[in-house]
Amino acid sequence: MSDRYCVFGHPISHSLSPRIHAAFAEQTGEEMTYEAIEAPLEDFAGAWRDFAAAGGRGANVTVPFKEDAYRLSDVLSPRARLAGAVNTLVLDRNGEIFGDTTDGIGLVRDLQAQAAPLEKARILVLGAGGAVRGILEPLLATQPATLMIANRTPEKAHRLAKAFAGLGETTSGGFDEIVGTFDLVINGTSASLGGECPPLPEDVFADDALAYDMMYANEPTAFLRWSAEHDARTADGLGMLIEQAAESFFLWRDVRPETAALRKQLRPS
Numbered sequence: 001m002s003d004r005y006c007v008f009g010h011p012i013s014h015s016l017s018p019r020i021h022a023a024f025a026e027q028t029g030e031e032m033t034y035e036a037i038e039a040p041l042e043d044f045a046g047a048w049r050d051f052a053a054a055g056g057r058g059a060n061v062t063v064p065f066k067e068d069a070y071r072l073s074d075v076l077s078p079r080a081r082l083a084g085a086v087n088t089l090v091l092d093r094n095g096e097i098f099g100d101t102t103d104g105i106g107l108v109r110d111l112q113a114q115a116a117p118l119e120k121a122r123i124l125v126l127g128a129g130g131a132v133r134g135i136l137e138p139l140l141a142t143q144p145a146t147l148m149i150a151n152r153t154p155e156k157a158h159r160l161a162k163a164f165a166g167l168g169e170t171t172s173g174g175f176d177e178i179v180g181t182f183d184l185v186i187n188g189t190s191a192s193l194g195g196e197c198p199p200l201p202e203d204v205f206a207d208d209a210l211a212y213d214m215m216y217a218n219e220p221t222a223f224l225r226w227s228a229e230h231d232a233r234t235a236d237g238l239g240m241l242i243e244q245a246a247e248s249f250f251l252w253r254d255v256r257p258e259t260a261a262l263r264k265q266l267r268p269s
């Protein structure tokens with residue numbers, strides 16, 4: 001029987017992950033299956049136990065279970081510990097559950113693939129929830145000149161900036177405290193879900209700036225539409241989704257799939 005993997009979420013029916021991992025398995029010749037499982041909101045641990053008992057070797061974990069997966073893990077990677085969340089579970093040969101997160105590195109790989117300004121750049125990150133917590137360490141590792149965290153509730157931005165202060169030059173505040181221009185603006189708020197754009201200063205973008213929405217949807221989000229109207233280059237989270245999947249695949253199979261072809265194939269024309 002081939003090894004089984006899955007993605008747990010709620011809801012999960014629209015997930016692209018099964019398509020992405022099927023493409024990786026075909027490309028690398030790995031014998032495996034990958035399915036989408038809707039876990040019950042109140043029993044993520046039970047869903048994982050059932051899956052493992054039925055031959056599951058590992059899983060991706062998405063909204064709203066990343067903190068549950070963190071608590072379920074017997075061993076955590078340093079980056080998962082910093083992120084406070086797990087998006088990849090690996091069942092090792094002794095039956096121990098290893099929890100890691102590939103979201104942050106997935107974002108940085110995608111930004112690098114798009115030649116985004118990183119080293120010595122001025123970066124503005126919007127939001128201070130779980131999604132943003134998961135990207136700060138790999139972003140700061142690219143050595144930007146400054147990284148500002150701006151959030152609707154400024155106290156949450158201050159807390160995050162403090163938690164990551166040792167890793168690089170960070171500032172924080174409310175949206176009305178954003179001053180100056182930025183080379184890269186990353187939307188990590190969930191405002192896009194409600195069709196909203198965080199309130200940003202009209203002159204927030206430096207020349208050739210990139211506006212990046214971590215969310216992926218078929219239509220450009222309100223943030224990306226606003227950014228395009230203000231002359232920024234734009235990118236959504238599809239590349240991040242593909243790159244985090246490639247990292248998870250590597251953790252499970254010790255083979256790194258190639259992502260360029262899939263990036264083109266999944267982009268609706």
Ligand code: ATR
Binds near residue numbers: 130132152156191
């Ligand atoms: P996630 O795991 O997706 O990060 P979260 O931890 O609930 O979810 O965080 C959601 C983030 O989106 C927060 O930064 C939230 O701002 P607050 O901390 O002030 O709640 C932000 N957010 C949600 N809706 C928003 C909106 N309409 N405009 C601006 N920011 C919004």
